[in-house]
Amino acid sequence: MSSHSRAHVQPHRDHARLHITQQRISSKHGTSEGPICTMDFRNSGMDVIQAVQDYITKMLSNIPGMKVFLLDKETMSIVSMVFSHSQVLQKEVFLFELLDGKNRAPMQHLKAICFLRPTAENRDTLVQEFKSPKYGEYHLFFSNTIPHGWIEELAGADSMECVHGIQEYFADYYPINNDLLSLNLKPVVSPQQDNWSILNERMAEGLASIVLSLKRQPVIRYSARSDVAERVTREFQRRVKADQEQPLLLIIDRRDDPITPLLTQWTYQAMVHEILNIDNNTVTVEGASKKPEKMVLSSMQDDWYKKAMYMNYGDLGVKVKDELVTEYQTQTKKNQTIESIDDIKRFVEEYSEFKKLAGHVTKHVTLLGELDKKIKERRLLKASEVEQSLACETDHSSHVNDVRNLIESGELRSHEMIRLIMLYAIRYEDYPAHETESLRQVLVERYSGDGPNRVTQQQLHALDSVLRYGGKRSRSGELFGGPKNLTSFVNNLRREMKGVENIYTQHKPYLKSVIEQAVAGRLKETDYAFGASQQAGQPPRHIIIFMVGGATYEEACLVHEFNSQPNGPKVLLAGTKMLNSESFVADMAYFHSVIRG
16 A cells, blocks of 8 residues: 555544444453444444435545446345436446456456455455456445454555555445344344354444444443353443443344244235335345346435335235326326427437336336235245234133134145244143144144145244243233233223224234334333343434344334334334345254254
8 A cells, every 4th residue: 555545544434433442351251252343333323224325425526537336145135225226327337247247358447445244254355356457446435344453464465555445444344224234244133043053243343333323322232041142242231332422322133032023014015015025125026027026115216116116915906006197197198299399309319217116006006916916826925924923812612723724724825824823832831731743733734735735844943942932931021911901901992993904904013002102211121121231221212223133024014113203213124134034944943943943
């Protein structure tokens, strides 16, 4: 690096005062090393899409001239979730490249903007890159704190003096909605799993990135009965030291609520993920040519989706017809009457918006058609009615008969039946005459054989381990509301009187009561312990929730409802990944293998 460049090779903290030191920490969970951050943040919002957009805009705009955007596979996905390809090209970006791409051509006239995760693999690749640089300049932006010694190591490799700066921009997570993000991790179920130390470190890195990007310094509380949540809290606190209290960081173990990820969903975004699966804001469906077709579902690029993503299924068809299709038909008729130069000029000016609208119409009509087909094929309305009853009511005789009758009818897929028995097992865990084992046996007998709908060994393992994972002895708080009193009786009565139209959406995630208790200052320390050297202060107005084991889109919808209240708390939901019932059942099967060794 040139002497001029060396002056700029220092961690960037986006105007937040941070001090990084190396420290060795010993605890009952072992000894580890890593950077410690002391934060004094400016006041800021809680919009994670905006936070990541600001970082990327800054790194591309502050360096003039034609550029190549050099990314790794993870940062490529992060960028694609907040900007379209064309939006990035407008910032003087000539092309996108992957750092580990084998066939990158030398282009000395371009400046390389490198946005990378601070991994050992990326460091080693950069060291090799600098031996024979392909670009005239390199500007390095890491998505999280870089380990000590990296600056010296990279400087030593830069014999051609092509590196012009190293900075840290804390965009080390996948923003899905403005108030929802994921770390896209593999299953996190137990400290006993083989890759625990790697996952624990990555979760702490992700949490540090969240609070740094939002310029927030949190009070930390975590699920008191969860060894997983406690270890994540310790690792996070080891990395980030706050000067004063601001929002609440609540680290919750998924096992506190194993009900929500097992339910069929009926709001648009949640339905698409449950039935079709959303992967980094993209969903794959069968297109008109009968070939798989990828569609982008982004609230940043699709205004109609932004308005409709939390709507119930019953209202979606009407909204598509009355708004999206009608607007498209109006624009089509308007563009058919081109009779003058002014008409041609107007058409050219409006063509890109017209084309975008046509794409949105095709996308959402296709998605709704696919959802409707799958709902009918899988008989999800019938399954959902029993699911909701199991989640919200206590009526053992009716429930065991409903589940048994559905098994014996063979109408539903084995996946739906496993979910129903898991819900039954959780609901009636302490019931003296519960029939979980009997229902399991009936399922094995009815869904045996070699057909596509047979019950698999993995599904049975998931059923066998769900109480070990999320049973009463493993959970913090009261999943089913605890002892009934007059208030809860009246609330239940009101819910039951709302009518048949709500039978598919009765359930409210356990997270709702946790947020309400936190805002009221009534969150029990026996359920959610404080981080080391922290204690209760004023009830929080800003809450960051991190779900270890994964969050759901039903919980994202709940968070949106809180954020829509004019004087309500501002809540951000983060998870190790985004769950649907398929992935949660798979995680329970994986948990079975972990506890069995």
